[in-house]
Structure formats: C-alpha cells, structure tokens
Amino acid sequence: MTSPERRQPPAETDLKLVFAGPPGAGKTTAIGQLSEVPALSTEVTSTELGLGKSTTTVGLDYGELALGTDGRVRLFGMPGQARFSFLWPVLVRGATGIIVLLNGERDDPLADLGLVLHHLQDELQTTACVVGLSRTGHQAKADKLGDAVAATLAAAGLALPVMAVDTRERPQVLALMSAVIDLAEAQAGLSALAVTDSHDQAETSAGPSAPFAKTSPR
Ligand SMILES: Nc1nc2c(ncn2[C@@H]2O[C@H](COP(=O)(O)OP(=O)(O)OP(=O)(O)O)[C@@H](O)[C@H]2O)c(=O)[nH]1
Numbered sequence: 001m002t003s004p005e006r007r008q009p010p011a012e013t014d015l016k017l018v019f020a021g022p023p024g025a026g027k028t029t030a031i032g033q034l035s036e037v038p039a040l041s042t043e044v045t046s047t048e049l050g051l052g053k054s055t056t057t058v059g060l061d062y063g064e065l066a067l068g069t070d071g072r073v074r075l076f077g078m079p080g081q082a083r084f085s086f087l088w089p090v091l092v093r094g095a096t097g098i099i100v101l102l103n104g105e106r107d108d109p110l111a112d113l114g115l116v117l118h119h120l121q122d123e124l125q126t127t128a129c130v131v132g133l134s135r136t137g138h139q140a141k142a143d144k145l146g147d148a149v150a151a152t153l154a155a156a157g158l159a160l161p162v163m164a165v166d167t168r169e170r171p172q173v174l175a176l177m178s179a180v181i182d183l184a185e186a187q188a189g190l191s192a193l194a195v196t197d198s199h200d201q202a203e204t205s206a207g208p209s210a211p212f213a214k215t216s217p218r
C-alpha cells in the first residue's frame with residue numbers, strides 16, 4: 001500500500017476525508033493522530049450512560065495533513081451519537097472519501113453500521129469508502145465481526161474494504177487513510193474512462209464535432 005507521505009500528488013491537491021461511525025469508535029482519536037496542525041475538536045464531558053468514555057464530540061473534529069509538497073488532506077470527524085445524525089450528510093458533502101469506524105466493544109456494531117448506511121446511503125454509493133474496525137479484541141472476534149460487517153455491506157449493495165484498526169496507532173490510521181485515497185483515485189480513473197467512453201460513442205454516432213451531450217446542456 002502506498003504511503004500518502006511518499007506519493008507525489010498533483011500540486012494543490014486538496015482532499016476532504018470524513019470519519020463516520022458510532023461513539024467511541026475513535027474518530028476524534030484518529031484525527032488527533034493524523035493532524036499536523038492542532039486538531040480542532042468539540043468535546044464535552046459525556047453525561048450519557050453507556051458511552052464507555054468521559055467525553056464525546058458534539059460538533060465536529062477538524063485536522064489537516066500535508067500531502068506531497070503542495071497538497072493537503074482536510075480531515076473531518078462526525079459526532080457519533082445518533083441524535084446528531086442530521087449532521088452526517090452535511091459533513092460528508094463534497095468528500096473525497098469516507099472512513100467508517102465501528103467500535104467492536106459496542107453492544108451491536110452491526111446496528112451502528114445500519115444507522116450509518118441509513119443516513120449516508122446515497123453518499124456511500126458514490127464516494128470512496130473504507131470501514132475500520134476498532135476495539136475488536138482478539139483476532140477471532142475481529143474476524144467474526146469483519147465477516148458480519150462485509151455481509152451487511154453486501155446486503156446493502158456495497159463492496160468496501162474492511163480492516164481492523166487501532167486508532168491510537170498513527171501508522172494504522174495512515175494505512176486506513178491511504179486505502180481510501182487509493183480507492184478514490186481508482187474510482188476517479190474509472191469515471192474519467194466513462195467520460196472518454198461516452199465521448200467516443202458520441203463521435204461514433206454523431207460525428208467528431210458532437211458535444212458532450214450529458215455534461216453540456218444547451
Ligand atoms: N482499545 C482501543 N481504544 C481506542 C481505540 N480508538 C480509540 N480508543 C479509545 O476510545 C476512546 C474514545 O475515542 P474517541 O476518539 O473519542 O471516539 P469518537 O469516535 O470520537 O466518539 P464520539 O465523539 O463520541 O462519537 C478514547 O479513550 C480512545 O483512547 C482503539 O482502536 N482501541
């Protein structure tokens with residue numbers, strides 16, 4: 001896998017990556033690991049039972065990471081609690097990639113995934129996305145959850161990379177980030193091909209001067 005620090009992106013590349021997922025999955029932690037500027041977070045002391053930690057995000061997290069010489073990655077973290085789900089589609093607007101983190105220690109990680117699929121169903125169909133499983137404990141438990149997550153995604157028509165991650169470990173978060181950037185690049189390459197294809201078809205059917213009918217309304 002290519003490290004984002006080794007790649008040479010086009011100048012002024014500006015990527016937006018969004019971390020989604022339930023409370024305690026490590027969204028704030030992951031952005032804190034990656035960001036090269038002091039990460040902005042909107043943490044408050046949690047008064048809710050069952051979060052399993054003392055603070056929770058009530059607005060968003062924000063951080064930045066340099067990419068090559070002139071590029072940057074902007075990192076956004078969602079507030080994980082379901083009562084903030086109205087914010088999720090707003091925060092992923094214009095995203096290059098989405099990283100869904102699931103917390104393996106929650107009561108029902110598949111229900112957490114279902115909530116994300118419900119609120120971001122359109123975005124997940126059209127945006128590069130990977131799934132990270134945090135707090136999964138021993139390998140057998142991680143494998144079992146990974147299989148169940150892959151099956152849930154498949155039932156929703158999604159084939160996404162699923163990988164275990166400890167968001168307290170920067171190299172692991174970098175690997176997750178590289179995976180979603182690679183996917184976004186691959187998808188962009190495919191859409192460029194699709195544009196070329198439709199152009200070729202237009203030339204074939206209507207002559208070389210035919211406009212890009214689908215993208216240039218007259
Ligand atoms: N064991 C383990 N603990 C983790 C991992 N990632 C984060 N933590 C711990 O889990 C706690 C919660 O992490 P956060 O980063 O606040 O979780 P969040 O996804 O931002 O949660 P919300 O803001 O409430 O949605 C912190 O105490 C982290 O140290 C992990 O991969 N494994």
Ligand SMILES: [Mg+2]
Binds near residue numbers: 061077079
């Ligand atoms: Mg948070």
